[in-house]
Amino acid sequence: MTIAEDTELLTVRIAELYYDEDKTQDEIGALLGVTRWKVGRLLTRAREHGIVRIEIVHPRARRLGVERELRERFGLKDAIVIPDADDLRSRVAQAAADYLASFRPVPRTLGISWGRTLDEVAAHLPQGWARGVTVVQINGGVSLNRRAGTASTTAVTIAEKANGQAVLLPSPAILERLETKRAIESDRTVASVIDKAAAASVYLYSAGVADASSVLVDSGYLTTGDVEELVRKGAVGDVVGRYIDANGNPVDPGLDERTVGLGLEQLRATETAIFVVAGEAKHDIARAVVTSGLCTVIVTDEATAAALLEEE
Amino acid sequence: MTIAEDTELLTVRIAELYYDEDKTQDEIGALLGVTRWKVGRLLTRAREHGIVRIEIVHPRARRLGVERELRERFGLKDAIVIPDADDLRSRVAQAAADYLASFRPVPRTLGISWGRTLDEVAAHLPQGWARGVTVVQINGGVSLNRRAGTASTTAVTIAEKANGQAVLLPSPAILERLETKRAIESDRTVASVIDKAAAASVYLYSAGVADASSVLVDSGYLTTGDVEELVRKGAVGDVVGRYIDANGNPVDPGLDERTVGLGLEQLRATETAIFVVAGEAKHDIARAVVTSGLCTVIVTDEATAAALLEEE
DNA sequence: AATTAACTTGCTCATATGAGCAAATCGTGC
DNA sequence: GCACGATTTGCTCATATGAGCAAGTTAATT
Numbered sequence: 102m103t104i105a106e107d108t109e110l111l112t113v114r115i116a117e118l119y120y121d122e123d124k125t126q127d128e129i130g131a132l133l134g135v136t137r138w139k140v141g142r143l144l145t146r147a148r149e150h151g152i153v154r155i156e157i158v159h160p161r162a163r164r165l166g167v168e169r170e171l172r173e174r175f176g177l178k179d180a181i182v183i184p185d186a187d188d189l190r191s192r193v194a195q196a197a198a199d200y201l202a203s204f205r206p207v208p209r210t211l212g213i214s215w216g217r218t219l220d221e222v223a224a225h226l227p228q229g230w231a232r233g234v235t236v237v238q239i240n241g242g243v244s245l246n247r248r249a250g251t252a253s254t255t256a257v258t259i260a261e262k263a264n265g266q267a268v269l270l271p272s273p274a275i276l277e278r279l280e281t282k283r284a285i286e287s288d289r290t291v292a293s294v295i296d297k298a299a300a301a302s303v304y305l306y307s308a309g310v311a312d313a314s315s316v317l318v319d320s321g322y323l324t325t326g327d328v329e330e331l332v333r334k335g336a337v338g339d340v341v342g343r344y345i346d347a348n349g350n351p352v353d354p355g356l357d358e359r360t361v362g363l364g365l366e367q368l369r370a371t372e373t374a375i376f377v378v379a380g381e382a383k384h385d386i387a388r389a390v391v392t393s394g395l396c397t398v399i400v401t402d403e404a405t406a407a408a409l410l411e412e413e
Numbered sequence: 414m415t416i417a418e419d420t421e422l423l424t425v426r427i428a429e430l431y432y433d434e435d436k437t438q439d440e441i442g443a444l445l446g447v448t449r450w451k452v453g454r455l456l457t458r459a460r461e462h463g464i465v466r467i468e469i470v471h472p473r474a475r476r477l478g479v480e481r482e483l484r485e486r487f488g489l490k491d492a493i494v495i496p497d498a499d500d501l502r503s504r505v506a507q508a509a510a511d512y513l514a515s516f517r518p519v520p521r522t523l524g525i526s527w528g529r530t531l532d533e534v535a536a537h538l539p540q541g542w543a544r545g546v547t548v549v550q551i552n553g554g555v556s557l558n559r560r561a562g563t564a565s566t567t568a569v570t571i572a573e574k575a576n577g578q579a580v581l582l583p584s585p586a587i588l589e590r591l592e593t594k595r596a597i598e599s600d601r602t603v604a605s606v607i608d609k610a611a612a613a614s615v616y617l618y619s620a621g622v623a624d625a626s627s628v629l630v631d632s633g634y635l636t637t638g639d640v641e642e643l644v645r646k647g648a649v650g651d652v653v654g655r656y657i658d659a660n661g662n663p664v665d666p667g668l669d670e671r672t673v674g675l676g677l678e679q680l681r682a683t684e685t686a687i688f689v690v691a692g693e694a695k696h697d698i699a700r701a702v703v704t705s706g707l708c709t710v711i712v713t714d715e716a717t718a719a720a721l722l723e724e725e
Numbered sequence: 726a727a728t729t730a731a732c733t734t735g736c737t738c739a740t741a742t743g744a745g746c747a748a749a750t751c752g753t754g755c
Numbered sequence: 756g757c758a759c760g761a762t763t764t765g766c767t768c769a770t771a772t773g774a775g776c777a778a779g780t781t782a783a784t785t
Binding site for chain 1: 463477
């Protein structure tokens, strides 16, 4: 319903007097010759029609309305959505750090994946965000060729800042032969870590895009050709080192079997799996994760949230 | 006073719940574990610190705060300031039209000057903005070379829309010889118009910049050289055909004497002189008009208002 | 012209909110 | 360590505001 021309002008004057001049609805009514009830009603309409725009301008601002929609639409336990801004990645990481730091009950064991996004989350956690949390890596990832420890520093940073300890998974992310994978998994050191990982009360992970920019390619576990092949099979991205299609299923069961770490089913079965994603490139993988129930909590930006919510 | 880091975060959450989620301060308090009074106080601070920004988005919006400052600073009877926007000229003209249409008591006689700005004001006046107003031209202006009647259409339009009549001043704006000016002024037709003009209850006029773009140059009354000379003498622009300096005094007494129409002193002495100005180029002339008491009401844009208010 | 149906208006009443104040808390300088 | 001023806190109370409702208006349809 549109507002009549003259009513609209009156509405604007009322809005100015109320919001800019801090006058009471009574005073405004007397001033403009209308009843205070009409003033109130027109103010309500002014807000509804966007004539009065109320905005919260702050780096830590969130979009609670969108969060609620996400929760309801996908049955999530929680959703954190930050408004669109320049440094999306960093803002979302900040929000994830805030969320983790205020999560109650404080997890005794926290299972994490690794990657650029997780690194940022770790960096944004405040010193002493918790007292005594064990941080376990949930997927393999000793870097093969780059600065060793990229994966482990994330876990160590998070643990240190919580005055807890990090439990690293001393294994490659993906092995070439299934037998090797079985062998390494049965190794006591590795097995105990995987057990701990499976017993974590909270998981925190991100996702990668299925293209040449993937950390798995970067780290030498896969070639660009491998990824192209996976995309041909329907891969939209990877979660804890496992490539999935739009339905959340592993695109290549053979590859999946050779991947060390928590399985997707285990992730789906957990109470709290916090999924952190930011950026246009990850809209597809985000949709796959959310619709296939891989997470119970999502931390993301408004554009990604909108993409998830749009159309059926 | 700055807000502490954690308080600030709390403030943002509160603002979101209050403004985006329409929760009551009580509910928010319960939710976040603070008293409702603290919630209220933090909301006040959020508004003060600009974390919550309330904006009125509308082509007819105004800046009441700035208007008050202008009134107080320059002792004006009224001031109308529109927010910065693209089509400043048109917006300001609209505002002037709105102001004139709602002016009470409705003037029996309205004295107007002419020019691009006044034309726009006339165009924005709604049909039937008043019933029976006599519109008198207050300065000469039969165009010498362009489409004749540019000046008169303004008056005619305004009068027609008010179901009143226009009284035109059938005289050039500036004459070459003082004797000719005296002669024309003593002509009965001209004299009666000037009398009517002097008796108007409300005046509406704009101002021109002292440069080659002036309508007086355009109309052939002055050459570019004349204007350059005037600028050298300190001219900042013209008001009702008369060039003034920064102090509001005629820059060239001789020229001023040869200009037909209401004198500046008469304008200064009137009850209601509405001055319409828009645009960066007119900041100087606007300042001259306002500080020298040539107007009692100003209609302008925010940038011009800011220029008037800055320093000193 | 008569009859609905859809709005709008003015109002009562319950609730939300801000002003103002005393008590508590926090810093700071001695 | 203590005393003093500055803030902050929790509160009472007066006021501002929105929900809900009945009466009045308007517009559309027959």
